[in-house]
Amino acid sequence: MTWSAFKLSLLVVSVATVAVTLAGTALAFVLARREFRGKEALDSLVTLPMVLPPTVTGYYLILVLGRQGLLGKYLFALTGWTVAFTWEAAAIAAGVMALPLMVKSARAALESIDRRYELVSFSLGKSELETFFRVTLPLASRGILAGVVLSFARALGEFGATLMLAGNIRGKTQTMPLAIYEAFISGEDQKAQLMAVILTLTSIAVIYLTNVLSRPPKAA
């Protein structure tokens, strides 16, 4: 149980972190650099999982992605596949829970950059895309990396929403936090302890990394 949960957690967290990094940075860029109607509404929607109880977020995810869900029913009609009770569901739940942290960090990092750096790049004939990758992203990289680390940590600890959308199927959707819960409930204290220690060590490493990344670079 320990080993398979660890492997599954690793898979779920990796997929969620990569997806959240890409989507979160893109969302943050749009929120930081563009003016459009409904901008604050979009920000609120993305941030909501941070303040809602995770089980409520999970419940909404079922409403949207479940077999009879808002989007899930089309997916099922087209492919005969539904996301609920698969490892992908665990990744989606972890990703949705981590997204607000990523967007908040990346948006703050992007907004702290002097916009005139981008204007200089434009005046040198560089497109918006090239400017983003060669100027904006490097200047915001520390904040974005901090967001990635926080998202990783949030995804690793995800419990409530995962339980709602993916269930707790050993070897299939049972990630570390769920496995700890089950081990503890069924009296396998040693197993629970071992897994708790593993997660604790990982979290300490994450806190350390975040601190290092959010420190300004030392002048040479």
Added chain:
Amino acid sequence: MLNVAIKKQFASNGRASFALDAAFTANQGITVLFGASGSGKTTTLRSIAGMVTPDEGRISLGDAVYFDSVARVNLAMQKRRVGFVFQDYLLFPHLTATENVAYGAKARHDQHRRQHVDDLLKLVGVDYAAGRRPAELSGGEQQRVALARALASDPAILLLDEPLSAVDVTTRSRLLDEIVEVQRKTAIPFLYVTHSPADAVRIGDSLLVMAEGSIVQEGKPLEVFNAPLNVPAARVVGTENVLVGRVAGHQPEEGISIVELGACRMVIPYSHLAEGSRVTLGIRAEDIIISRERVSRTSARNLLAGNVRHLLRDGESIELVADCGVDLKVRITPQAEHALELAPGVEIYLLIKASSCHILS
């Protein structure tokens, strides 16, 4: 040739609203856009670069139309070929000096590109610091790199927004000469924004005076400074006459130096400047005395003969422009105007104390 005729209204959030209504042309060489802060210089510059969109008007450089509200043209910044140098350099902090300049260089053959970047760093005199990051460069070095970076993209015009206001005085003086030299070597027209009269006179081939969003006078820098045509222009250029000349000799035992200003010679307090060196003198308009007769035996060391060119009344005082070979502004009271029967064309003598002539940095 740069042609600008633009209007832009700025929303008034509680304060008085500001309207930009600027029309001018700029040719080869260095054109200085001069004005107080808040007069619209930077907005004008940003409109040319495409960072600000005017409400209406037209901006073109040669055959290229950058903006035309009637024809609905608004060329993207990337396509304007306008170099921009900011007051605070804005070098990319994550790149070295070389990488900053290379960033601006058009993608060409790698080796050509490297050569091009090296040449530019040499041109602005920072090739010794090529591998350093902006944080390891002084203000003057950063501004030189910023200049090279702007030139690297092969701009059709270079816009400089108060490029020297963040560097120290000695560096500033050197950089002014270097900017002129770079302009002469590259033959790219420069549009240079400043609020410093000394800088404007020193590097400008022509001068545009801006006040409250409009161009109020244009011409050769010295002419504009010493003979403003209207009250707004007179207010912007201030009460200081600015004169450029060469040190012609010293008489230390007499405590004086002689400066040659075109047709006339000026006695100034003794200075250590080398003979033959260029010098910019400032004389305040209220420090000059006017006499209708040639006065002898006076402590004023300078006596210049000339004519009244014109008189401008501004509130309780009058600014008189005298033509003495060079133009000089003189601030007088209306009473003096009446008592001396001063009018355009009248012959006058100007008395200026040596100590009223001070050297501008």
